[in-house]
Amino acid sequence: MIALVVVDAEMTSLVTIDNVTQTFALQDGGQYVALKDISLEIKEGEFVSLIGHSGCGKSTLLNLLAGLTLATKGGILMDGRQVTSPGPDRMVVFQNYSLLPWQTVRQNIELAVTNVLRHLSREERRELVDKQLKTVGLSTAAEKYPRELSGGMKQRVAIARALAIQPRLLLLDEPFGALDALTRGNLQQQLMQICQEAGVTTVMVTHDVDEALLLSDRVVMLTNGPEAEIGQILNVHLPRPRQRLEVMEHPDYYQLRIELIGFLQQQRRMRERRTAVTAATPAAPSRIATVVRLGYLPGLDIAPLAMAIDSKLFDSSVVQLIPESFADWRRLEDRLVEGGLDMAITSATTPLQLNLGLGNRPGQKRTPWAAITPMTVSRNGNALCLARHLMDQGIGDRASLVEWIQDRDKPFTIGIPQHHGIAELLLRHWLTAGGLNVEEHIVFTMLSPMAMVWALRTGAIDAFCAGRYRVAEAVEDRHGYVLATDLDIWSGHPEKVLTTSEAWAAAHPDALVAICSGLMQAAARCDNSNHRDEMTRVLSQPQWLGTRSGIALTRQFKTGLGDSSPELLRFNQFHADRAHIPNRSEGTWLLTQFSRWGWCPFPTNRQELLALTYRQDICDQALVAAGFQALPAPRSTFALADGIPFNADEPIPYLKTQLQGSAPPMGHAELPAASTRQPVLIPTA
């Protein structure tokens, strides 16, 4: 996306995990993808914890760092060189100590030192071993054998041995997992002091949230396997040096702990949900094409659908597509929820709205409905169109608009295609950033996109925000002019997405992939200017936009302001720049805005909600089926036109800036139950 900003590049990384995927062969000839597309930079001297439930691939990742295994895809760099085998610059401490039982504590450490630091004299080695024994408080136990030591002492020997050879990277694999809570606490405290003194870069695998918070600079949370990925990264900015009990009294401690526990709880429920949905899925489908009823509203942003049908890009041996045209969003959504449609092309906000039970009228609540989106259909393409007479008032930019609205004694009415939709969010964001109190001065009126131009002409609305095609009509007929496009607000924003139910997706995986794959192939053509004529021809057909579509497809988008507008190549974006990816970071931004405007509390279980909603796994399958490369979603920070960076890992601070510093209301979102039944079928008229 064009607005992506790479942050945090100034500090030097010791270790770079670059897009690592790890696959294991299964006995039955299949494959198990343990880790998928993991990317992470670890800075010199940093302490990073990897946390997640068992089977999330934490230890797999640690083994990759150790060089014990090689990544199936991607790779790991340390000091700029690829890690291909184990080496003394990276030491691993395992849960089971792995000390040599026939050697004393001193001998165990000495052996490692002698093997690695050969240049040292006997005297120097002895000094080094003594120093390490002292560091871990085991000087008096130096002549004992491992069997004479407690579990905690054995683990200290293992740590002393690892540190004695002065590695650049210390890798700890659940080092205290086998110890009881009390011993663990004491050892955590010691380990922290040791690591702080040694200043060694450390990566630790753990499932203990307090351990992670005490020791780490950052906690990397991994999602459930298979295909585990980085779900979230938590910066632990608690002051150092830390003391185990004092740190828990820090005012931020429990907030951080809640983040970690919340993440793990959500992963747990997601695992249960996955099991429930899989159990409810019928046996392998027969080789009869699935009938798919797909709802849409005519507009330029459904061009991929029109193109795919015209070019027969949907695999007819798998799906038989029945497109159904609607005139307004509310009816389309109702039909989808009732089961009269199998899927629909909707606003980017709709899947989250459905899952949250957020209605399409202000303040309306409805029963949460388990929706998923496997792909983004289009990005950008909206514009704010003002009534022509406002041009005579000298309104030519946001500043003059805001000033004019504020001076007026009645509210300014803007037509929008649906409440809580992406267009409304962008407008609210943009006008507020321009200094306008939206709640006080703006009335948002929901209208069918087809009625926008008429309403503008009759003065029922002062402006409307809609897709390029509607706006082009208004400009062409000289009823309106364009003040801003969404490129001025959030370039590359998700506009339309494919939405279906979780249950339908689980029951018809092949059909869903076939639909997505067809749309993706068509989208690639839509983005290619060589296909412009073909696109015009197809969209001119009466079932899509009709003959006037030529207006909308002119290369130069006319603003009606008279000046020659710049070439807005990126106005509609269907395929380029990983456009199809159902991106959870973008979903997180949408959630901040729902909360910002008081439509619902910010969900404490957002990870769970986003993982239910945004199904990149299906997107990846469809991309591969369409002959494209499945690329990971960009995880970086992005910014809207106001320039404030949005980091999906830290949405609350972002939201606070928009709420003048006050904390947003938070709440647990009760998600729709994992649907165990097929959608109800209602015969279409």
Add this chain to the structure above:
Amino acid sequence: MPETSQLPPPISPLSSGQDQPFLHFEGVGQVFKSRSGEFEALRNINLTVSRGEFVCVIGHSGCGKSTLLNMVSGFLHPTSGSVTMQGAAIESPGPDRMVVFQNYSLLPWKTVRQNVELAVKAARPELDPASSRQVVEHHLEMVHLSNAADQRPGQISGGMKQRVAIARALAVSPAVLVLDEPFGALDAITKEELQEELLAIWREQKPTVLMITHDIDEALFLADRVVMMTNGPAAGIGEILEVPFERPRRYEAIQVDPRYGQLRNHALDFLYRRFAHDVD
């Protein structure tokens, strides 16, 4: 939740009286004699537990937690003071007080269902075969084991074994359930699942529960009160923490309660500062 209305009533029809002390420890002391002399494990324990209350006992190893609970089970008699249930001294083990240990103690040659059945038949001989069967099936369902009912302990995971042990204990409809660190050996997810299942059954049957744990988060999730023990020898009750969270509780909801961190830090302070125990 499985249907409960058709279940036969529990055996010991206990006399009413919420307010009357149900379990009562008065001036309880326990001294063990050994070849090397006497060891005073507990000194002057005073505690009253109401009927249906969920109490967790927490403390370092060697603080006499298990000793305390063994006197409720009837495995052990106090050397001084008394332990009474509804006013009567506890003399011996009985089916009105069931114990679940960390190590499951299932019969390995019997199936999951048979393990539970055996306990029900022994403790509730008055039930006819149909009712007995119903009680067994209901409790297996409560711990989500209906699908594994015909497997033997050797074929199932540690978490499932502990579910069997809990189902077996509760199928007997005991008035008191004694749990000696039942989830100590389980991984985090399984532990949470079992905690939730335990709370669900407790809500339904309302036995009085005494549970030993090392885990403060577990205690705060489950208990009405947390009894914190001082270190042995001559251990006593150092402090009792009231857990104010409303029931039914959700794990995540109590975590975000601002009182949670305060209670937790208070307990940690007790265990690791005021009554720290030098291990290792």
